[in-house]
Every structure is written in C-alpha cells, then in structure tokens.
Amino acid sequence: MDQNFANREENSGQAKLRRRRNDSNNRDYSCGCGKSYLSYAALYTHLKQKHNSIAPDGTHSPNNANQRPGRGRPPRDDKDRKSAKSDDGQSESGNEPDEILEELLTFLDSLGSFRQTxxxxxxxxxxxxxxxxxxxNVFSNYQEYQGIFDLLKDITNEKIKVQDIDQIANEPFDKDKSLRKTNITKILTYFLIQIGPKLCVEAYREICIFIIFYQKFLNSLGYYALQKCQQEQKNEDNKQLDIKEEVSQSQEFCDVHNGEYMLLIANEFILSFLPQSYSGIERVEKNLKIFGSCAEKLKNAVYVTQHFSYWLFSQKFTDQRLDFYTEDD
Known part of the structure; x- marks a missing residue:
C-alpha cells in the first residue's frame, strides 16, 4: 500500500473527478438536436461532424452565457434511462452501454483517428x-496482465462456442444492492472486449495499458481506500458499522471484490499513480497518442475515466458515476 496516500489525498486540490451516487444530471454538454455529452470535446466533435460546426438552437455547454433560447428537441433525460432497468439488472432499452461507448469514441475523435476501419x-x-x-510486450512481468489476458481468452472462447448470448446479462446479480457480483478483473476485461473491436490497433493497445494500470493501482490501494470509506461512513452515522471482511487481504482486491467500490481511487489514480506508471517505459510512452504523463494527456485520462464510470453504471457494475469539475465548483 502507498503510505503517502493519505497526505497526498488531503492536498489533491487539482482533482478533476467527483463521485456521485445515482446522480443523473451531469451530462452538461448538450446539442440542440437532442444529443448530450460528458465533455466539451465530444460535443465539439459532434457539432463538427453532424452540423458543419454550426450549433443548433438550444445547444448548451457550461459557462455558455450567450446561448440562444432552445427551440430544438430537448435532450434525453437520464432519469428515463435509469428507469429502463429491470430488477435483474438488464437494460430494457438494450442500447445504453453502446451509446456510452459511442460517446467515448466521439471524444477520442477529437484527439485523432482512433476508430477501427x-x-x-x-x-x-x-x-x-x-x-x-x-x-x-510493454510489461516486464507476465503477472501484471495475466488475469485480464487469460479472461480475454476465456470469455471470447465462450462467446465463440455459445453465440447470441449476452454474457454480462448472465453475470450473477445481487438484488439487495441492485449490482452485479462480477469481480473487478472480469469487469475490466468485459470493458476491453466491448470497446476494443471499435478501436484501431494503437488505440486498443493504449486502452489496455490504461486498464491494466487501473487494476494494478486498485490491487495496491483498494483495501485501504475501502477501509477509509467505511470509516467515513461510520463517522457520519455516529455508530459502529457491521463490516465483515470475508476474504483475506492477501488476495488481490480486484479478484475478490465486485465493482461497487472500484471508483474510490479514481482521483488518486490520475493525479499520482498514472504519471508514475510510465516511468521505465518512456520508449513506449513517446509513441502514445491518448495517454501519458504530461498534463494534457492526463486530462484525456480524466475524460476516459468519466466515460468508463458511466459504462460501469449502465451495466450495473457500480451505483456511482464520476462527474468532471474544476476547483471553482
């Protein structure tokens, strides 16, 4: 565990992500045609591709004081999306996760050509x-990526054998918490399986590296972050929590926990762990187009993590999502 975590957390005024539980009102960038996005870059790309860079009436982005009165079709309400969920965690609309992945791809469009051709x-x-x-070949130790790589083979093998099945929908579901019981390593693998084929080779490799770094940080800090979160809950409730840890901390956090708490470390991951993770692979980093240790590419990581949190939420892997904010908020 990183012994400096607590001190750095207190000084993390530059953090760009805030966890929100069941909050539906943070798609702040909306086009007058009805589409809404998580980032200005995604909205900008949409306007450029669909409206020849001319914003329809009703287009809105934060701090846009001069927007004209809206006459376009109103943006779709996320409350409607959330209500379109059955008790077993399946999305009745069936396409929300795909819409979120498309928004992520639209954001990446603003950075370059990263779609699969x-x-x-x-x-x-x-x-x-x-x-x-x-x-x-980026990693020196096979164990760093073994869990995800082995699951990539296993899950895609199952898909080949039994076609036309929704593997995520068949994951065990906790009706009391309205969350899937899928462990984090498998969740991260599902994300790569869904986003990977939509990306070109270079972008897919970058997303893989990013996801493996996220898993590595969760394994190193997950137990501490969870303990700290539970302690804060105890303090707020002014009572003892009945917390029973069912597994030994000698087991990897991502192998034994589901996604309920996997966003706890998002800020610290981007502010501290991610920049350090590229140390030792500078030869690889200099060829990366999306992620990296510089400030601009760390900002890309913020947006990607935010979209990733929305995908997790839509699949009922977690009940929280991440909101982008500035120090003035």
Missing amino acids: EKLSSDVDIQAFLLSNFPA
Missing part, C-alpha cells in the same frame, strides 16, 4: 484482434 465480422475475428494486439 476494418470490419470484424465474426466472434473469431474479434478474439484474434483482441489477443494478437494485446500489449504484453
């Missing part, structure tokens, strides 16, 4: 793409 027509093609382009 070749058609992956079968599950076999998708598996071949995910496994053959996995950035194993």
Whole structure:
C-alpha cells in the first residue's frame, strides 16, 4: 500500500473527478438536436461532424452565457434511462452501454483517428484482434496482465462456442444492492472486449495499458481506500458499522471484490499513480497518442475515466458515476 496516500489525498486540490451516487444530471454538454455529452470535446466533435460546426438552437455547454433560447428537441433525460432497468439488472432499452461507448469514441475523435476501419465480422475475428494486439510486450512481468489476458481468452472462447448470448446479462446479480457480483478483473476485461473491436490497433493497445494500470493501482490501494470509506461512513452515522471482511487481504482486491467500490481511487489514480506508471517505459510512452504523463494527456485520462464510470453504471457494475469539475465548483 502507498503510505503517502493519505497526505497526498488531503492536498489533491487539482482533482478533476467527483463521485456521485445515482446522480443523473451531469451530462452538461448538450446539442440542440437532442444529443448530450460528458465533455466539451465530444460535443465539439459532434457539432463538427453532424452540423458543419454550426450549433443548433438550444445547444448548451457550461459557462455558455450567450446561448440562444432552445427551440430544438430537448435532450434525453437520464432519469428515463435509469428507469429502463429491470430488477435483474438488464437494460430494457438494450442500447445504453453502446451509446456510452459511442460517446467515448466521439471524444477520442477529437484527439485523432482512433476508430477501427476494418470490419470484424465474426466472434473469431474479434478474439484474434483482441489477443494478437494485446500489449504484453510493454510489461516486464507476465503477472501484471495475466488475469485480464487469460479472461480475454476465456470469455471470447465462450462467446465463440455459445453465440447470441449476452454474457454480462448472465453475470450473477445481487438484488439487495441492485449490482452485479462480477469481480473487478472480469469487469475490466468485459470493458476491453466491448470497446476494443471499435478501436484501431494503437488505440486498443493504449486502452489496455490504461486498464491494466487501473487494476494494478486498485490491487495496491483498494483495501485501504475501502477501509477509509467505511470509516467515513461510520463517522457520519455516529455508530459502529457491521463490516465483515470475508476474504483475506492477501488476495488481490480486484479478484475478490465486485465493482461497487472500484471508483474510490479514481482521483488518486490520475493525479499520482498514472504519471508514475510510465516511468521505465518512456520508449513506449513517446509513441502514445491518448495517454501519458504530461498534463494534457492526463486530462484525456480524466475524460476516459468519466466515460468508463458511466459504462460501469449502465451495466450495473457500480451505483456511482464520476462527474468532471474544476476547483471553482
């Protein structure tokens, strides 16, 4: 565990993400045509591609004091999206996670050309793409990525054998918490399986590295962050919590916990761990287009993590989402 975590956390005034539980009102960047986004970059790209850079009436972004009265179709309310969930965690609309991934791709469009151009027509093609382009050569230790890589093979093998099934929908579901019981390592793998085939090779490799770094940080700090969160809850309630840790902390956090608390470390991950993670792989980092240790690429990490949190929420892996904010908020 990082012994300096508590001190750094107190001084993390530059943090760019805030956890919100069941909050539906942070798609602040909306186009007058009805589309809404999590970032200005995504809205800008939408306007450029769909409206020739001319904002329709009703387009809104934070701090836009001169916007004209809206006459366009109102943005879709996230409350409607959240209500379209069945008791077993399945999305009745069926397309919300795909919409969120498309928003992430739209944000990446603002940075460069990162979409997949070749058609992956079968599950076999998708598996071949995910496994053959996995950035194993970036890491010096196989154990750093073994869990995710092995699950990539196992989950895609199952998909090839049993086609036309929704594997995430079949994950065990806790009706009391309205969350899936899927462990974090498997959740991260599902994300790579869903976003990977939509990306070009270079972008897929960068997302893989980013996800493996996130898993590594959760494993190193997850137990401490969870204990700290539970202590804060106890202090707020002014009573003892009945917390029973069912597993030994000798087991990896991501292998035994579901996604309920996987966003606890998001700020510290971006502010502290991520910049340090590229130390030792500078040769790789200089060729990266999305992520890196410089301030601009860390900002990209903020937006990607925010979209990732929305995907987690839509799949009922967590009941929280991340909101982008500034120090003035």
